[in-house]
Amino acid sequence: MALKLFNTLTRSAQEFTPLHGKKVGMYCCGPTVYDFAHIGNWRTFVFADLVRRTLEFSGYDVTHVMNITDVEDKIIKRVREQKTTLREFTGKFETAFLDDLKALGCRQPHQTPRATEHIPEIIALIEKLVARGVAYQAADGSVYFSIEKYRGCGCHYGQLLKLNLDEMRAGERVASDEYEKESIADFALWKAFVPEDGDVTWDSPWGKGRPGWHIECSAMSIKALGETFDLHLGGEDLKFPHHEDEIAQSEGATGKPFVKFWLHGAHLLVEGKKMSKSLGNYFTLRDLVAKGFTAREVRYLLLSAHYRETFNFTLDGLTGAKSALARIDECVSKLRQSANIVGIVQPDQIKLQEQQNACSNMLHDFTDAITNDLNISAAWAVVFEWVRETNKRFKKNNHMANDAASVSLSAWEKVDSVLGVGKQADIEIPEEILSLAKTRLEAKGNRDFKKADAIRDELKAKGWLVEDMPLGFKFKKL
RNA sequence: GGCGGGAUAGCCAAGUGGUAAGGCACGGCUCUGCAAAAGCUGCAUCGUCGGUUCGAUUCCGACUCUCGCCUCCA
Numbered sequence: 001m002a003l004k005l006f007n008t009l010t011r012s013a014q015e016f017t018p019l020h021g022k023k024v025g026m027y028c029c030g031p032t033v034y035d036f037a038h039i040g041n042w043r044t045f046v047f048a049d050l051v052r053r054t055l056e057f058s059g060y061d062v063t064h065v066m067n068i069t070d071v072e073d074k075i076i077k078r079v080r081e082q083k084t085t086l087r088e089f090t091g092k093f094e095t096a097f098l099d100d101l102k103a104l105g106c107r108q109p110h111q112t113p114r115a116t117e118h119i120p121e122i123i124a125l126i127e128k129l130v131a132r133g134v135a136y137q138a139a140d141g142s143v144y145f146s147i148e149k150y151r152g153c154g155c156h157y158g159q160l161l162k163l164n165l166d167e168m169r170a171g172e173r174v175a176s177d178e179y180e181k182e183s184i185a186d187f188a189l190w191k192a193f194v195p196e197d198g199d200v201t202w203d204s205p206w207g208k209g210r211p212g213w214h215i216e217c218s219a220m221s222i223k224a225l226g227e228t229f230d231l232h233l234g235g236e237d238l239k240f241p242h243h244e245d246e247i248a249q250s251e252g253a254t255g256k257p258f259v260k261f262w263l264h265g266a267h268l269l270v271e272g273k274k275m276s277k278s279l280g281n282y283f284t285l286r287d288l289v290a291k292g293f294t295a296r297e298v299r300y301l302l303l304s305a306h307y308r309e310t311f312n313f314t315l316d317g318l319t320g321a322k323s324a325l326a327r328i329d330e331c332v333s334k335l336r337q338s339a340n341i342v343g344i345v346q347p348d349q350i351k352l353q354e355q356q357n358a359c360s361n362m363l364h365d366f367t368d369a370i371t372n373d374l375n376i377s378a379a380w381a382v383v384f385e386w387v388r389e390t391n392k393r394f395k396k397n398n399h400m401a402n403d404a405a406s407v408s409l410s411a412w413e414k415v416d417s418v419l420g421v422g423k424q425a426d427i428e429i430p431e432e433i434l435s436l437a438k439t440r441l442e443a444k445g446n447r448d449f450k451k452a453d454a455i456r457d458e459l460k461a462k463g464w465l466v467e468d469m470p471l472g473f474k475f476k477k478l
Numbered sequence: 479g480g481c482g483g484g485a486u487a488g489c490c491a492a493g494u495g496g497u498a499a500g501g502c503a504c505g506g507c508u509c510u511g512c513a514a515a516a517g518c519u520g521c522a523u524c525g526u527c528g529g530u531u532c533g534a535u536u537c538c539g540a541c542u543c544u545c546g547c548c549u550c551c552a
Binding site: 029031032037038040041043045047072073074162163185186187188212213214234235236237238239240241242245265266267268269301305306308312314316317319320321323327330369375380382384388391392394398444449453466467468469474476 | 502512515
């Protein structure tokens with residue numbers, strides 16, 4: 001089934017077709033590294049990962065680029081306050097970001113360019129805009145993009161949303177007299193040096209200064225993916241002004257369409273409310289890990305709802321995610337055991353055929369769901385139905401025939417190449433716990449159930465759940 | 479003020495012009511020394527009011543509530 005995605009440019013779900021055969025260029029607006037990323041940020045990055053994985057699942061050869069914004073007002077302010085250097089300050093948060101991204105099961109982008117390492121490209125792009133007459137240097141020394149001039153060349157400003165510039169409440173959040181722009185809608189391409197910038201400054205044809213916010217994404221995406229590329233995504237708040245301005249700068253400079261498909265992920269609420277530090281519902285991944293949840297559980301929860309709907313992230317939901325994943329893990333781990341042991345259950349052609357059918361139905365329905373504008377909820381439903389069907393095929397000894405298990409495992413691996421939750425962290429069982437369980441097994445063998453139950457309680461108190469198996473036991477970490 | 483989303487069971491969340499997926503939680507049963515896991519099973523008429531239709535949760539209108547964006551916030 002063809003992949004359909006909702007394109008913000010057309011406000012409709014369209015069949016996705018790349019510009020060049022099977023090759024897809026995908027750019028995702030990355031983090032501004034001034035602090036640890038919060039759960040809302042992570043929703044967007046996990047969404048981007050889902051897009052990439054779905055493209056790869058659909059047979060595309062994806063080049064995934066995600067910028068690192070490492071120069072910006074808040075960063076400069078903190079560098080000054082903490083009396084550190086830009087590189088040292090941003091490096092810390094960049095490393096933390098990439099570690100967390102990995103922990104969340106996101107495939108590493110192929111390129112993660114830093115804004116500060118693309119100053120020449122940024123300057124070149126601004127020069128092009130100045131030469132084309134859509135950018136100007138104002139009295140304050142900064143260079144601005146002129147929406148009016150841009151529109152004057154027949155270009156369309158407001159592609160991602162309907163804009164009514166006259167009705168917009170200009171300057172509510174940033175004092176309009178802070179800049180000396182010709183028009184309120186104009187935005188900075190190059191910001192002239194001010195003493196507060198300290199060492200954070202570069203030479204340019206317009207004097208010392210630093211790049212504006214939007215220009216880095218245009219410069220780096222064009223460099224990495226070309227003047228026109230397939231996919232650009234980010235959080236919904238970036239539609240305006242960030243992405244709209246990226247389009248204006250890029251198309252203003254190249255005269256070519258910038259991006260074919262724009263995808264935007266919705267925000268999330270936490271416990272039904274907008275996330276804020278004062279409400280105490282502002283979580284970083286590290287906060288959640290400290291509460292005893294795993295990054296994998298966070299990924300599952302973030303992937304439980306459709307990307308264009310506001311999602312309500314709750315700690316209860318995270319507890320539920322733990323249970324839901326345990327259900328999948330249980331099934332997959334039984335499949336692994338069966339796949340590795342030949343002959344414990346005799347092959348059965350009819351049963352094999354049934355399981356093969358269940359697997360191909362799952363793959364078919366899963367593909368339908370995920371390619372339908374990433375209907376992840378429907379995709380999970382398919383997976384859980386398959387889990388139930390598969391569970392029915394295990395014998396009393398928790399095994400199924402080797403061939404049926406192998407078929408099932410390979411089907412699971414295919415859907416998990418999109419979901420990315422398959423890899424459970426290996427758990428190490430302490431010697432003490434293991435020997436207690438062995439003692440308990442002996443007691444059980446002697447039908448001393450009182451002792452066996454006491455040991456089970458003891459293990460539980462130590463954080464381990466021991467489950468009896470036909471031939472022994474296994475552990476779960478609580 | 480402008481623009482754009484939402485309102486589906488205790489919670490999270492899909493979906494469809496013909497009487498509602500899935501997950502979590504909860505109850506019953508089977509299995510089990512007891513558990514756990516697993517299976518079976520129970521649990522909603524889809525914000526309110528109108529309209530279109532043989533029939534609407536799904537289409538249209540109004541209303542209520544709610545969320546987001548409107549210059550550097552994913």
